[in-house]
Amino acid sequence: MFPDSKIPSGPLAGKWTKHKFDLKLVNPSNKRKYDIIVVGTGLGGAAAAASFAEMGYNVKAFSYHESPRRAHSIAAQGGINAAKNYPNDGDSIFRLFYDTIKGGDYRSREANVYRLAEVSNAIIDQCVAQGIPFAREYGGLLDNRSFGGAQVSRTFYARGQTGQQLLLGAYSSLVRQMHKGKVRFYPRHEMLEPVLIDGEAKGIITRNLVTGEISSHSANAVVLATGGYGNVFFLSTNAMASNGTAAWRAYKKGAYFANPSFTQIHPTCIPVASNHQSKLTLMSESLRNDGRVWVPKKEGDDRHPTNIPEEDRDYYLERLYPSFGNLVPRDVASRRAKEMCDDGRGVGPTKLAVYLDFKDAINRIGKDQVTAKYGNLFDMYQQITGENPYNAPMRIYPAVHYTMGGIWVDYNLMTTIPGLYVLGEANFSDHGANRLGASALMQGLADGYFVIPYTIGDYLSKKLGEKVSTDHDAFKEATSNVNKRLSHLLSINGNRTVDNIHKELGLIMWNNVGMARDKDGLEKAIEKIPTLRDEFWSNVKIPGKLNELNPELEKAGRLADFLELGELMARDGLNREESCGGHFRTEFQTEDNEALRDDKNFTYVSAWEYKDDSSPPELHKEILEFENVELTTRSYK
Amino acid sequence: MKVHIKVWRQTNAQSEGNFSTYPLDGVSGDMSFFEMLDSLNDNLVTEGKDPIAFDHDCREGICGTCGVFINGRAHGPIRGVTTCQLHMRSFQDGETIVVEPWRAKAFPIIRDLIVNRQSFDRVMEVGGYISINTGNAQDANAIPIAKEDADAAMDAAACIGCGACVATCKNSSAMLFVSAKVSQFALLPQGQPERSNRVKNMVDQMDEEGFGNCTNTGACEVECPKEISLVNIARMNREFLKASII
Ligand SMILES: Cc1cc2nc3c(=O)[nH]c(=O)nc-3n(C[C@H](O)[C@H](O)[C@H](O)COP(=O)(O)OP(=O)(O)OC[C@H]3O[C@@H](n4cnc5c(N)ncnc54)[C@H](O)[C@@H]3O)c2cc1C
Ligand code: SF4
Ligand code: FES
Numbered sequence: 042m043f044p045d046s047k048i049p050s051g052p053l054a055g056k057w058t059k060h061k062f063d064l065k066l067v068n069p070s071n072k073r074k075y076d077i078i079v080v081g082t083g084l085g086g087a088a089a090a091a092s093f094a095e096m097g098y099n100v101k102a103f104s105y106h107e108s109p110r111r112a113h114s115i116a117a118q119g120g121i122n123a124a125k126n127y128p129n130d131g132d133s134i135f136r137l138f139y140d141t142i143k144g145g146d147y148r149s150r151e152a153n154v155y156r157l158a159e160v161s162n163a164i165i166d167q168c169v170a171q172g173i174p175f176a177r178e179y180g181g182l183l184d185n186r187s188f189g190g191a192q193v194s195r196t197f198y199a200r201g202q203t204g205q206q207l208l209l210g211a212y213s214s215l216v217r218q219m220h221k222g223k224v225r226f227y228p229r230h231e232m233l234e235p236v237l238i239d240g241e242a243k244g245i246i247t248r249n250l251v252t253g254e255i256s257s258h259s260a261n262a263v264v265l266a267t268g269g270y271g272n273v274f275f276l277s278t279n280a281m282a283s284n285g286t287a288a289w290r291a292y293k294k295g296a297y298f299a300n301p302s303f304t305q306i307h308p309t310c311i312p313v314a315s316n317h318q319s320k321l322t323l324m325s326e327s328l329r330n331d332g333r334v335w336v337p338k339k340e341g342d343d344r345h346p347t348n349i350p351e352e353d354r355d356y357y358l359e360r361l362y363p364s365f366g367n368l369v370p371r372d373v374a375s376r377r378a379k380e381m382c383d384d385g386r387g388v389g390p391t392k393l394a395v396y397l398d399f400k401d402a403i404n405r406i407g408k409d410q411v412t413a414k415y416g417n418l419f420d421m422y423q424q425i426t427g428e429n430p431y432n433a434p435m436r437i438y439p440a441v442h443y444t445m446g447g448i449w450v451d452y453n454l455m456t457t458i459p460g461l462y463v464l465g466e467a468n469f470s471d472h473g474a475n476r477l478g479a480s481a482l483m484q485g486l487a488d489g490y491f492v493i494p495y496t497i498g499d500y501l502s503k504k505l506g507e508k509v510s511t512d513h514d515a516f517k518e519a520t521s522n523v524n525k526r527l528s529h530l531l532s533i534n535g536n537r538t539v540d541n542i543h544k545e546l547g548l549i550m551w552n553n554v555g556m557a558r559d560k561d562g563l564e565k566a567i568e569k570i571p572t573l574r575d576e577f578w579s580n581v582k583i584p585g586k587l588n589e590l591n592p593e594l595e596k597a598g599r600l601a602d603f604l605e606l607g608e609l610m611a612r613d614g615l616n617r618e619e620s621c622g623g624h625f626r627t628e629f630q631t632e633d634n635e636a637l638r639d640d641k642n643f644t645y646v647s648a649w650e651y652k653d654d655s656s657p658p659e660l661h662k663e664i665l666e667f668e669n670v671e672l673t674t675r676s677y678k
Numbered sequence: 679m680k681v682h683i684k685v686w687r688q689t690n691a692q693s694e695g696n697f698s699t700y701p702l703d704g705v706s707g708d709m710s711f712f713e714m715l716d717s718l719n720d721n722l723v724t725e726g727k728d729p730i731a732f733d734h735d736c737r738e739g740i741c742g743t744c745g746v747f748i749n750g751r752a753h754g755p756i757r758g759v760t761t762c763q764l765h766m767r768s769f770q771d772g773e774t775i776v777v778e779p780w781r782a783k784a785f786p787i788i789r790d791l792i793v794n795r796q797s798f799d800r801v802m803e804v805g806g807y808i809s810i811n812t813g814n815a816q817d818a819n820a821i822p823i824a825k826e827d828a829d830a831a832m833d834a835a836a837c838i839g840c841g842a843c844v845a846t847c848k849n850s851s852a853m854l855f856v857s858a859k860v861s862q863f864a865l866l867p868q869g870q871p872e873r874s875n876r877v878k879n880m881v882d883q884m885d886e887e888g889f890g891n892c893t894n895t896g897a898c899e900v901e902c903p904k905e906i907s908l909v910n911i912a913r914m915n916r917e918f919l920k921a922s923i924i
Contacts, residue, residue, distance in 0.1 A: 109799075113741075121698050170815035175828070177829075181824050182822055205838070215810060218806060315708065332856075584723050590731060
C-alpha cells in the first residue's frame with residue numbers, strides 16, 4: 042500500500058489551519074532538548090535552520106559551500122510570487138493556487154499547493170521585516186511584475202537579484218542564531234550518507250572538503266534542503282556544484298523518489314556557443330514582460346535581424362497564444378522554440394536560437410526605463426556574447442533549469458523514512474509537471490519558514506528523552522561504507538576525467554530525456570547509461586588524495602550518483618505514457634502540438650523505491666484527487 | 679590562441695607556495711576565464727598532475743564565491759565584473775597571465791587560489807541582521823519606504839561578499855564590505871532600532887579579525903565587481919560617530 046500522504050480532511054481552505062491544530066506540539070522548555078540536523082543552507086535550509094533555532098531547538102547546519110551566504114538560490118533573478126493582490130487586479134489565494142495547479146498540468150496535490158498559496162503572503166511580510174530592499178513605487182509601496190502562466194501581477198522582486206536578496210535575508214537570520222550559539226554551522230562539509238537507526242533518520246556522515254576528514258553527526262531528526270539535480274545534464278543554469286547526491290543517498294536508504302523525469306527546460310537562456318562550455322546562463326523570464334519572441338518567417342533567412350522587416354517576422358508566441366502571448370508558461374515557450382528551430386527557422390551561427398527583441402519596448406517606454414528594469418541582465422548578456430542587446434535582439438534558447446521531481450514527501454514534508462524531511466527544490470511537492478516562474482523561491486521559503494517549523498514538532502514530540510549517539514554501530518557501518526566508496530574511486534586511476542564522462546552523460550540525457558521524449562529514445566538512455574556507468578567505475582581518473590582538498594574527488598562522487606539518477610529519470614519518463622507539463626512525449630500530442638495528458642491512467646505521482654543495485658526500482662503510485670479544480674486541457678490561447 | 683598561465687600553487691595553509699607556469703593552446707575568445715582553467719585542469723589531470731584549485735560556483739557573477747588576482751588586479755582587467763564573468767577575449771594571444779589568490783591576513787590560503795573568508799561571516803554574526811523572528815512581521819506595505827531610500831539600500835545590498843575590496847586594499851581593510859551592510863539597514867526604517875549597536879559591534883569584530891584601517895585610498899571601489907560606492911564608507915563613519923557619542 043502507498044504510504045499515507047497525511048493530507049488533512051475537510052474543506053481545502055481550512056486544511057492547513059486544522060492540521061496545525063491537530064499536530065502535536067513540543068513544549069517550549071523541551072525544545073532545547075532536541076537536536077536537528079539541516080543539510081543545505083540555501084533558501085529552504087537557511088530559513089528552516091534559523092526558524093528552528095528561534096523556536097529553541099539546537100541546530101547543526103551543513104553546506105558544501107564556504108558560507109551560508111552562498112548557495113545556488115543566490116542566482117535567482119526574477120522574483121517571488123505571493124497572493125497579496127496589491128495591484129488590485131483580482132488576485133487571491135485561490136487564484137494563485139489555481140494558476141499553480143494548472144501551470145503544473147494537474148500533477149500536484151491540491152492540499153499542498155493551496156497551503157503554498159496560503160502562506161505566500163507571510164513570506165513577503167517576513168522578508169520586508171528582515172530589511173530586504175524589494176523594488177518600490179514612487180509612493181513607497183511595493184512594486185509587482187508579471188511572470189509566465191499568470192494574468193495578474195503578483196511577483197515581488199529586488200532588481201534582477203531577488204534570489205540574492207532573499208538568501209541574504211535568510212542568511213542574516215541564520216547568522217544571528219549562529220551568534221547566539223543555537224546554530225552550529227559546518228562550512229565546506231558535504232553530506233555523503235544519511236544514517237538510519239531502527240529505520241529512522243538519526244544522523245549523517247560528512248566529509249570535510251578541506252581536510253578530507255570523514256565524521257559522524259547525530260540528531261533527533263534530519264532535514265535535507267539540498268537543491269535540485271538539473272546538473273545531471275552537465276549543461277544547465279544551475280550552479281556548478283549543484284548536485285543530487287544527498288537526495289540520491291536518501292533514496293538508496295529507502296526514501297521514495299517522486300516524478301524524477303519532471304525537468305524544467307527554461308526558454309530564455311543564452312545559447313550554447315561551443316563544446317568547452319561549462320554552464321548555461323539564464324536570462325530571466327521577467328524579460329518576457331517587455332521582450333517579444335520571434336523567428337524569421339522564411340527558412341534560412343540569413344539577414345541581420347535588424348534588416349528583417351516586420352512582415353517577414355513570425356512572433357510565433359503572440360500568433361499561437363493571443364491571450365498569454367510571450368508570457369505562456371515555460372514548458373510551452375521552450376517547446377515552441379525547439380519546434381521553430383527544428384523547422385529550420387532558428388537563428389544565429391548554430392541555428393539553435395530564437396530572437397528576444399526589445400525594440401518595441403525601447404520605443405514605448407524609452408531606453409532608460411528598459412535599463413532601470415533589466416540593466417544587469419543586458420550587461421550580463423553583453424559580457425557573455427560580446428553583443429549589445431540594445432541595438433539588436435538577444436538570441437536565446439531553452440536550457441535545463443529546474444527539477445520538479447525530487448524526494449517524495451508527505452504533507453508534513455517527511456519522506457518515507459521517519460525523521461527524514463526534505464525541503465525546497467530537493468522535494469517533489471508543489472509544482473507538478475511544470476513550475477511557474479517565481480514559485481521556487483516561494484516554495485523554498487514556505488517550506489523553511491512556515492511549514493517545517495510546525496510539522497517537525499509532531500514527530501519530535503514522540504521522541505522526548507531520546508538520546509542518539511554517534512557511538513551506535515549504524516554510524517560505524519555508514520562511515521566504513523563512505524570510506525570504501527571514496528577509496529575505490531581514487532584507486533581506479535583510468536584514462537578519462539570526470540568532466541569528460543559527465544559531458545557524455547549530459548548528451549545522452551539531453552538527446553533522450555530532454556525537451557521532447559519518445560519510447561525509443563528513453564529505452565536507448567536506459568541501455569546506454571549503465572554502460573557509461575561501468576565505464577566510469579573502470580576508467581575514471583581522479584588525482585590527489587583522500588585527506589586533502591580534492592575537487593576532482595568531489596565531482597566524481599556526485600557524478601557517480603548522477604549516473605544512477607539519470608537512469609531512473611529515463612525509466613520514469615518511459616513509464617509515463619502521456620505528455621504533461623515539462624514531460625513531452627512526442628507520441629502523445631494534440632493536433633496543434635500541445636501536450637496530451639491521459640488523466641484516466643496517469644493522474645498520479647510516480648514514487649520509485651530503491652531495491653538493490655541489480656534489480657529495477659519498484660514503482661508506487663500516489664493517486665491525485667482533485668476536488669476543487671476541474672481537470673481541463675491547459676490552454677493559454 | 680595560446681596563453682601562458684603563471685599561477686600560485688600552494689598545497690595547504692601550512693605549506694609554502696610558489697608560482698608555476700603552464701602553457702595552454704587552443705584557447706578561444708568566447709571561452710570564459712574559468713573555462714580556460716577547466717581546460718588547463720583537464721590537461722593536468724590527464725597528465726596525472728594535481729589540477730589548480732579555485733573557488734567558483736554560479737559562474738554568473740552573483741554568488742561571490744570566485745575571485746582571484748589576474749595580472750595584479752582583483753577580478754581581472756575589466757571593471758564591474760567578477761572573475762567568472764571574464765572572457766578570454768579580454769586577453770592577447772601569447773600573453774602570460776599571472777593568477778594569484780586574494781592576499782590578506784584575515785583570508786588565509788586554503789589551497790592554490792582558494793582562501794578562507796569566514797572572517798566575513800563572523801563580522802555579519804555580530805550585527806548583519808535585523809532581529810526579527812519568523813512569524814513576527816506586520817503587513818509588508820504597512821511602512822512605506824521612499825523609492826530613493828529603497829533603491830539606495832538595494833545599491834548597498836548588492837555586495838556579493840567576494841572580498842576583492844579587502845584583497846585590493848593596501849591595508850586589507852574590510853570597510854567597503856562592512857559599510858555596505860551597515861548602510862543597507864541604516865537606510866531602512868526596519869534597521870533603526872538596532873542602528874547603534876550594529877555599527878559598533880561590526881566595526882569591533884572587523885578589527886578583531888585582523889582587517890586593517892581605511893585610509894581613503896578608494897582602490898576598493900575601483901575593483902569592486904558590484905561597484906559598491908565609497909559613499910557607504912562615509913555613511914558608516916557617520917553612523918559610527920553617532921553611535922559612539924550616544
Ligand atoms: C539562474 C536561476 C534563476 C532562478 N530564478 C528564479 C526566480 O526568479 N524565481 C524563483 O522562484 N526561482 C528561481 N530559480 C529557482 C530557485 O532559485 C531554486 O529552485 C531555489 O533557490 C532552490 O533553493 P533550495 O534551498 O532548495 O536549494 P539551493 O539553493 O540549491 O541550496 C542547496 C544547499 O544545499 C547544500 N548541499 C547540497 N548538497 C549537499 C550535501 N550533500 N552536503 C552538504 N550540503 C549540501 C548546498 O551547499 C546549499 O547550501 C532560479 C534558478 C536558477 C538556476
Ligand atoms: S564590497 Fe564589493 S569587493 Fe567588497 S565584498 Fe562586496 S562586492 Fe566584493
Ligand atoms: S562563481 Fe559566482 S560570482 Fe563568480
